Amino acid sequence: MVVTRLLVMTGLFVALAPGLASAERGDRQPRVPPVPVNIEAPAGHSVYLKGYAVGTQNYICAVTRSGALDWTFIGPQATLFHTSHAGPVHQSMTHFLSRNPDEAETLRPTWQDSNDSSAVWGLSIRSSQDPAFVHADAIPWLLLEVVGDRHGPTGGKALVRTTFIQRLNTSGGRKPATGCAVTDDIGAAKFVPYSAEYYFYRED
Numbered sequence: 001m002v003v004t005r006l007l008v009m010t011g012l013f014v015a016l017a018p019g020l021a022s023a024e025r026g027d028r029q030p031r032v033p034p035v036p037v038n039i040e041a042p043a044g045h046s047v048y049l050k051g052y053a054v055g056t057q058n059y060i061c062a063v064t065r066s067g068a069l070d071w072t073f074i075g076p077q078a079t080l081f082h083t084s085h086a087g088p089v090h091q092s093m094t095h096f097l098s099r100n101p102d103e104a105e106t107l108r109p110t111w112q113d114s115n116d117s118s119a120v121w122g123l124s125i126r127s128s129q130d131p132a133f134v135h136a137d138a139i140p141w142l143l144l145e146v147v148g149d150r151h152g153p154t155g156g157k158a159l160v161r162t163t164f165i166q167r168l169n170t171s172g173g174r175k176p177a178t179g180c181a182v183t184d185d186i187g188a189a190k191f192v193p194y195s196a197e198y199y200f201y202r203e204d
Helices: 002-024
Strands: 045-063 069-082 090-100 106-113 119-128 141-150 162-172 189-203
Touching: 045 090, 045 162, 069 106, 069 189, 106 141, 119 162
Parallel strands: none
Antiparallel strands: 045 069, 045 189, 069 090, 090 106, 106 119, 119 141, 141 162, 162 189
16 A cells, blocks of 8 residues: 555656756756744755655654654655756655764665765754644654765765755655554554655855
8 A cells, every 4th residue: 555655656746747847947056945944054055956755754663762652763765856957857866764884873864866876864953843834744844964975886976065954845754643552563664655855955
């Protein structure tokens, strides 16, 4: 069922994306929508890249530190599509959880360029669920600081100058409300479809 829903979401995105792309063609700098003040990017950093993500937010039923059962977030799995410049819509990145080599292998959200395999790792430093911006059924909007980067195996560096990332215009992805209540549920996994826009910043 989750796979079917993901395929439908991806198909809808591909169908709609040409219109999105045509609205932005010729824009050297992506246009960032209004955001809550607390997740604005710091002064001295400008957006240079935008990606539309379609994928899942993944959870596992586990025992929490308090001893209760709850759905525990275990990372995203998404594909980002690039529509900021002239030309057809195409896959630009993948988004997942992996170990950051710059932080003693700490697990962090990761973005990897689909062309040159350069990658960055992000740490969420601020979030917002302001109802004036964020839908009640959607995961929060975020401001993430880049805490690690790596060139691709052949020297690719498309993402390595990234300093901050915003996750905006989210849809779906919230942890399930049921299904993690009894011992037999431990270890169950849920892959919850979501979509979002990611904005990548670098120092001016």
